[in-house]
Amino acid sequence: MSLVSGRVEGKRAIVTGAGSGIGRATAERLAREGARVALLDIDLEAAEGAAEGLRAQGLEVCAIRMDVTSEPSVEASVSEAVASFGGLDIVIANAAVQLFGEDDRADRLALDVWRRTLDVNLTGCFLTCKYGVRALLASGGGSVVITASPTGLFGRARGFDAYSASKAGTYGLTRVMANDYARDGIRVNCVIPGFTDTSLVASIMQDDSTREAVLETVPLGRPGSADEVASAILFLASDEAAYCTGSALTCDGGITAV
Numbered sequence: 406m407s408l409v410s411g412r413v414e415g416k417r418a419i420v421t422g423a424g425s426g427i428g429r430a431t432a433e434r435l436a437r438e439g440a441r442v443a444l445l446d447i448d449l450e451a452a453e454g455a456a457e458g459l460r461a462q463g464l465e466v467c468a469i470r471m472d473v474t475s476e477p478s479v480e481a482s483v484s485e486a487v488a489s490f491g492g493l494d495i496v497i498a499n500a501a502v503q504l505f506g507e508d509d510r511a512d513r514l515a516l517d518v519w520r521r522t523l524d525v526n527l528t529g530c531f532l533t534c535k536y537g538v539r540a541l542l543a544s545g546g547g548s549v550v551i552t553a554s555p556t557g558l559f560g561r562a563r564g565f566d567a568y569s570a571s572k573a574g575t576y577g578l579t580r581v582m583a584n585d586y587a588r589d590g591i592r593v594n595c596v597i598p599g600f601t602d603t604s605l606v607a608s609i610m611q612d613d614s615t616r617e618a619v620l621e622t623v624p625l626g627r628p629g630s631a632d633e634v635a636s637a638i639l640f641l642a643s644d645e646a647a648y649c650t651g652s653a654l655t656c657d658g659g660i661t662a663v
């Protein structure tokens with residue numbers, strides 16, 4: 406990928422779920438475009454590994470352990486990032502789980518699986534926004550980008566009722582927060598990735614017939630890459646999207662168009 410530096414020059418960013426997949430690619434794009442970035446993940450080793458690679462390229466990043474389901478952990482890690490950067494301009498609320506083999510249609514869905522999914526995907530997003538937005542308010546404004554999903558807009562992911570409901574929640578949170586904070590100079594948008602080749606969907610990618618069945622539903626006929634989704638997130642996070650708030654930018658190979 407070509408280096409176009411400076412699209413978020415001087416900005417200070419946090420990215421949750423930055424140890425892997427879309428979060429990792431987003432942290433890298435933001436850092437390459439001039440931001441100082443804190444890579445937050447429950448898997449500190451993965452976040453450290455990603456950060457080390459970026460530091461080796463001379464980029465200014467740090468890795469911090471954060472469990473998005475724990476309010477003290479979110480509060481402490483956001484404060485640590487803010488203290489090391491001297492403020493915050495960009496919040497990427499991206500961490501999530503999809504419990505393959507456990508998530509199910511409602512009549513068979515265990516309450517524990519529902520709770521674990523909602524805890525990470527929706528409560529975790531809320532807590533990231535709660536402490537992230539406090540820091541943006543203190544810095545005089547900024548941008549929040551939430552990673553949502555087509556499953557939160559349409560009932561297409563049969564048998565993934567907890568995941569779909571959690572992602573619908575992130576879409577609702579995006580829109581109400583856009584309205585809540587517009588007059589504070591804070592924009593809130595979400596990105597809607599389609600079927601993206603990351604560890605989250607490894608079980609689909611590795612099974613030929615399931616992968617082909619999923620790709621049948623994708624007009625572009627291929628999975629997206631984490632880098633492609635990171636490009637959409639970078640746009641929403643940057644000042645190039647200054648008049649976008651409350652929007653849902655699809656980066657899904659056309660899934661939601663049909």
Ligand SMILES: NC(=O)c1ccc[n+]([C@@H]2O[C@H](COP(=O)([O-])OP(=O)(O)OC[C@H]3O[C@@H](n4cnc5c(N)ncnc54)[C@H](O)[C@@H]3O)[C@@H](O)[C@H]2O)c1
Binds near residue numbers: 502
């Ligand atoms: N991959 C897809 O096809 C796809 C499609 C639509 C939406 N999404 C969304 O994109 C986002 C990123 O997913 P991905 O595909 O990169 O997945 P991924 O599994 O590669 O990355 C998710 C990251 O979140 C971290 N994480 C999990 N629980 C956490 C917790 N409690 N606290 C902090 N970090 C935690 C994981 O350690 C991991 O590094 C998610 O919100 C996902 O729902 C993905």
